Amino acid sequence: MPFLESMTELTPWELLMNVVDILLVWFVLYKVITIIKGTKAVQLLKGIIFIVIAQLITQALQLETLGWIMQQVLNWGFLAIIIIFQPELRRALEQLGRGKLFSSSTLNEESERNRLIEALTKSVSYMAKRRIGALMSIERETGMSEYIETGIPMNSDITSELIINMFIPNTPLHDGAVIIQKNKIAAAACYLPLSESPFISKELGTRHRAALGISEVTDAITIVVSEETGAISLTANGDLHRNLSLEEFEAKLRRIWFGEQPTENTSSWWNLRGKKNG
Structure with a gap:
């Protein structure tokens, strides 16, 4: 040839x-x-x-x-x-x-991963106890710019205090989803697509349907706090994990987001808090 x-x-x-x-x-x-x-x-x-x-x-x-x-x-x-x-x-x-075109976008630093997990766990714990409804979606490989454009741009550092304030009822940003991109809050009050699956339980509200909907079209991780019951749920890859304890929530978030497996030496925020209170 x-x-x-x-x-x-x-x-x-x-x-x-x-x-x-x-x-x-x-x-x-x-x-x-x-x-x-x-x-x-x-x-x-x-x-x-x-x-x-x-x-x-x-x-x-x-x-x-x-x-x-x-x-x-x-x-x-x-x-x-x-x-x-x-x-x-x-x-x-x-x-x-800025020299970022050929740089890696993954979050490799263990301290940064722990900071993000702690901020999300702390905010979810606070809102679940007070039954403050929340919807947070974490971008992974599939881009979510289409949905970020529907909300209000933030480009803010992720802190538990900011997340909690955004979901306080009757505030301008509480209605809709917060989208996290890399280690930043990209936007708030975003619209996510609702799942049209006929197999979803009728007791699930709009937040859960939106969380399942975005997990069906992207590989995003979505966190839901129920306004009615304070229950914590998490969706990824079309699967819904409901009624999670704080420990289960953190373990699943670490495993799905960063591929970490829980160990006995994991210094979780809720674990450290319990030791301090004890």
């Missing part, structure tokens, strides 16, 4: 550079997809792919009029992409200027 023959003619250095070149292209494409993931740009990208496929079909079938229209769309496509993808391009350039 010509391709194999051309590959055998390359020197080891040229072969290595070609492999590196291909890997770099795939890495850049992966980062670009990561940037636009969860935004409206994904739908626009699908539209562009459709136009390219339509152009190939018109060329194969020799449809001159439709082919001319498709060609004009492609000729002006570069300018259209700049205009349409302006927010994503600006975000990418900002990340590049």
Whole structure:
């Protein structure tokens, strides 16, 4: 085959550079997809792919009029992409200027993970005891920018005091969901899609249906505190875990969010609090 023959003619250095070149292209494409993931740009990208496929079909079938229209769309496509993808391009350039474009977005520091878990556990404990309804969704791999845009931007550090204040009844931010992105509160008062599953118990309210709904379309972890009973629930991957104790809630949150397994030496917030009170 010509391709194999051309590959055998390359020197080891040229072969290595070609492999590196291909890997770099795939890495850049992966980062670009990561940037636009969860935004409206994904739908626009699908539209562009459709136009390219339509152009190939018109060329194969020799449809001159439709082919001319498709060609004009492609000729002006570069300018259209700049205009349409302006927010994503600006975000990418900002990340590049901060040196964050090729950095890892995972939360690896154990102290930071413990801080986030403690803040969420403390706020859930406070609200459950006082029957303050709450709905919090944690973004993981699947982007949630589409739902963040429906709420009020926050970009705030995660603290138990802030979370509790946002869900106090009759305050501007209490109605809707809080969405957590990485280690920040991205937005509050967000709208989440309701589950349309016929198997959901009729005793579950809107918060639980929204928690199940978002877990069916994304891999987000969603926390629910019932306003009627103060019960703590958690959804992930389409599964609903109801009536969790504080210990069970923290253990499941650690396992699903960070892949941690509970150990006897885990210094949980509720455990430390019990020791102090004792």
